[in-house]
Amino acid sequence: MKLLEYQGKQLFERVGLPVPPGRLAYTPDEAERSTRELGGPVVVKAQVAAGGRGKAGGVKLAQTPEEARRQAEAILGLTIQGEPVRTLLITRAVEIEREYYLGITLDRSARKPVLIFSMQGGVDIEEVARTSPESIHTFHISPLEGLQAHQVRGLLFESDVPRDQFRALGDVIQKLYRAFAEFRAHLVEINPIAVAAQGEIWALDSKFILDDDDLPAEIPGGGAETLDPLERAAKEADLQYVKLDGDIGIIGNGAGLVMSTLDVVQLMGGRPANFLDVGGGASAEQMKKALELVLSDPDVKGVFINIFGGITRCDLVAQGIVAAKRDLDIHAPMVGRLVGTNEEEGRRILHEAAGVIPVAGMEEGAEKIVRLVHESGQPSAEC
Numbered sequence: 001m002k003l004l005e006y007q008g009k010q011l012f013e014r015v016g017l018p019v020p021p022g023r024l025a026y027t028p029d030e031a032e033r034s035t036r037e038l039g040g041p042v043v044v045k046a047q048v049a050a051g052g053r054g055k056a057g058g059v060k061l062a063q064t065p066e067e068a069r070r071q072a073e074a075i076l077g078l079t080i081q082g083e084p085v086r087t088l089l090i091t092r093a094v095e096i097e098r099e100y101y102l103g104i105t106l107d108r109s110a111r112k113p114v115l116i117f118s119m120q121g122g123v124d125i126e127e128v129a130r131t132s133p134e135s136i137h138t139f140h141i142s143p144l145e146g147l148q149a150h151q152v153r154g155l156l157f158e159s160d161v162p163r164d165q166f167r168a169l170g171d172v173i174q175k176l177y178r179a180f181a182e183f184r185a186h187l188v189e190i191n192p193i194a195v196a197a198q199g200e201i202w203a204l205d206s207k208f209i210l211d212d213d214d215l216p217a218e219i220p221g222g223g224a225e226t227l228d229p230l231e232r233a234a235k236e237a238d239l240q241y242v243k244l245d246g247d248i249g250i251i252g253n254g255a256g257l258v259m260s261t262l263d264v265v266q267l268m269g270g271r272p273a274n275f276l277d278v279g280g281g282a283s284a285e286q287m288k289k290a291l292e293l294v295l296s297d298p299d300v301k302g303v304f305i306n307i308f309g310g311i312t313r314c315d316l317v318a319q320g321i322v323a324a325k326r327d328l329d330i331h332a333p334m335v336g337r338l339v340g341t342n343e344e345e346g347r348r349i350l351h352e353a354a355g356v357i358p359v360a361g362m363e364e365g366a367e368k369i370v371r372l373v374h375e376s377g378q379p380s381a382e383c
């Protein structure tokens, strides 16, 4: 499964890669408002899975909020490689001095990850391979030992990267490998890495492919024809949902995060009832849909909500949770971990709504929900 740019960037942020601040927008109005909030020039970017969005007119610089509105109008009218554009990412524009390419993917024949770097970034790596193959540097990474510091140093020396960029670029390489390993990715790519006028380094784009074969065993692959009614409802609501056979509902944003949440809940002795990825721009509305869906599974005795992201507004997510609790008359225990923009306000909102327990850490949250579900007295079915 291929993530959208903003979803990939959320995973990037989780490993500390430098991503310019951004906001999602669904309308020209929102694009204008986001630009005002971000301040300064922005880039308006179509969020579709297809590559080459720049060439297709799906990536445009805007100097002012008004210009961003006009660009958003134009881009929202585009269809890029058969995909109508419905979502935009508005990011603060970086003044680019140089563009580099960095990718890590599995070399199937060598059965090892391979790292690929080129100082000719911003264009397709296939094109670079044709036009200036000498600029491409690659090496294999031992799956056992991981990426070695001397490999990174060797690459930097051999590729003519200016000395004063060694540290920042070495750091980006280490962190991208961490993202690759941690999320069990099939491919991760930053193209371009931008070196800004002041020498700072930014990940301006993300490509993230999570191999379905690497999904944990409890997540079935499931073609459309095998979907159960809940999974079909999820599809219609644009939520990634897979039913599992436990009793703890799981809601998170980003496939990698949801998978680690499942792992941690299991580690704490709990049994997840589902996999549910609300996507990157978890809004109040989506959160409500997600809770409704998870709780329509009669096995669910409690819910753990784990939201992490720089773009996601935690206060809005919290409002969504609280509204859903009220409107859907939810009595099952709920634990919420919200990390990101306005997280304190998010926690405060949860705290004030009795019955939703805010936590700071993933393990703490998992432990709490497992205990609450056990205490709820319902003897959970043995298997």
Ligand code: GDP
Binding pocket: 043, 045, 050, 051, 052, 053, 054, 055, 059, 061, 092, 093, 094, 095, 096, 099, 122, 123, 191, 192, 204, 205, 206
């Ligand atoms: P892609 O065409 O789908 O790969 O989309 P990208 O996110 O890579 O954007 C395409 C191109 O737009 C990049 O290669 C950059 O040259 C340019 N671009 C993206 N972000 C910025 C930015 O913040 N500032 C400037 N000046 N250009 C940008």
Ligand code: MN
Binding pocket: 191, 192, 205
């Ligand atoms: Mn790109």
